[in-house]
Amino acid sequence: MSGNPAVVMRLVASAYTVAEKAGAIVRRVLHSGELGIVEKTGANDLQTLADRLAQQSICASLSKRFPKITIIGEEELPAEEVTEDLIENGQAEEILQKSCPAEYSGLKEEELVVWVDPLDGTKEYTEGLLDNVTVLIGVAYGGKPIAGIINQPFYNYQLGAGASLGRTIWGMPGLGAFGFQLQEVQGDTRIVTTTRSHSNNVVTDCVAAMEPHEVVKVGGAGNKVIQLVEGRASAYVFASPGCKKWDTCAAEAILHAVGGKLTDMRGNPYRYDANVKHMNSAGVLATLRNHEYYVSRVPQSVLQALKSD
Numbered sequence: 079m080s081g082n083p084a085v086v087m088r089l090v091a092s093a094y095t096v097a098e099k100a101g102a103i104v105r106r107v108l109h110s111g112e113l114g115i116v117e118k119t120g121a122n123d124l125q126t127l128a129d130r131l132a133q134q135s136i137c138a139s140l141s142k143r144f145p146k147i148t149i150i151g152e153e154e155l156p157a158e159e160v161t162e163d164l165i166e167n168g169q170a171e172e173i174l175q176k177s178c179p180a181e182y183s184g185l186k187e188e189e190l191v192v193w194v195d196p197l198d199g200t201k202e203y204t205e206g207l208l209d210n211v212t213v214l215i216g217v218a219y220g221g222k223p224i225a226g227i228i229n230q231p232f233y234n235y236q237l238g239a240g241a242s243l244g245r246t247i248w249g250m251p252g253l254g255a256f257g258f259q260l261q262e263v264q265g266d267t268r269i270v271t272t273t274r275s276h277s278n279n280v281v282t283d284c285v286a287a288m289e290p291h292e293v294v295k296v297g298g299a300g301n302k303v304i305q306l307v308e309g310r311a312s313a314y315v316f317a318s319p320g321c322k323k324w325d326t327c328a329a330e331a332i333l334h335a336v337g338g339k340l341t342d343m344r345g346n347p348y349r350y351d352a353n354v355k356h357m358n359s360a361g362v363l364a365t366l367r368n369h370e371y372y373v374s375r376v377p378q379s380v381l382q383a384l385k386s387d
């Protein structure tokens with residue numbers, strides 16, 4: 079390693095420990111029994127105390143160390159002083175030891191945009207489907223995702239008391255992806271993963287048009303991309319607006335790091351510049367392999383129902 083790690087590697091090393099801290103907050107709020115649920119746009123668009131505290135922790139910790147970075151978080155929160163106990167100052171040593179891909183080594187703080195989903199799968203969190211929950215921190219440069227960190231706070235929770243809970247996955251295109259074992263669905267089996275709590279007729283028509291052998295309905299955008307890279311699903315198909323840039327940035331970076339793709343339903347990539355619209359209006363289609371097959375199966379009627387981005 080060089081004596082002075084690149085800015086982006088320092089950012090990813092910080093984001094790793096910051097995501098772990100956020101995951102611990104998400105567990106603590108659940109165990110307190112006081113979720114503090116607020117409806118945002120409706121009953122399927124919730125915010126809990128865990129969403130609020132985790133976002134405060136992530137944004138305050140990263141902006142303290144990297145004051146010139148643009149950070150965009152899902153939750154709209156009043157600007158108030160964040161208490162010291164929410165600040166995380168650590169950095170993951172093993173990330174600082176890695177050499178930065180040459181194309182990113184000269185990037186400056188002010189050129190980076192960080193997309194934060196403090197708790198992805200909030201609906202499932204409130205229903206006790208705990209392994210669906212993730213904390214997502216994505217880093218973009220020039221409109222493209224260049225690093226992603228996903229903490230899964232309740233990983234291993236089915237193992238019961240005594241199991242060590244939680245894990246963190248991260249990746250950078252050009253460097254690799256870490257914290258999990260890359261696996262693919264065997265053979266030509268098409269397993270499609272999609273929403274369990276934000277469905278409608280267009281969403282289900284589009285899933286059916288893929289001629290899946292199996293459909294896996296689970297919560298969370300981060301969780302669905304984990305299904306792809308761990309060989310439990312071949313495509314994430316969501317033909318609806320609803321997902322935002324903070325849902326997809328981190329996951330897209332990790333997918334790219336292992337040769338996968340995340341696009342809208344037409345096969346066009348989204349951009350993650352600081353000034354883009356937050357909504358992924360033209361849906362989300364993500365795969366590890368055979369992206370073109372899934373793009374080619376999207377019915378015209380579905381494309382007509384979705385706006386271009």
Ligand SMILES: Nc1ncnc2c1ncn2[C@@H]1O[C@H](COP(=O)(O)O)[C@@H](OP(=O)(O)O)[C@H]1O
Pocket residue numbers: 122123152195197198199200201272273274275276296297298299319320321322325
């Ligand atoms: N119709 C909709 N309204 C609000 N949020 C939606 C939505 N469809 C998808 N999303 C958001 O996209 C993410 C993944 O959704 P799903 O689990 O249904 O696949 C969730 O993120 P959050 O839990 O961070 O809000 C969810 O809220």
Ligand SMILES: [Mg+2]
Pocket residue numbers: 123124152200
């Ligand atoms: Mg939400």
Ligand SMILES: [Mg+2]
Pocket residue numbers: 195197198199299324325
């Ligand atoms: Mg989300």
Ligand SMILES: [Mg+2]
Pocket residue numbers: 129152195196197198199200
């Ligand atoms: Mg969220």
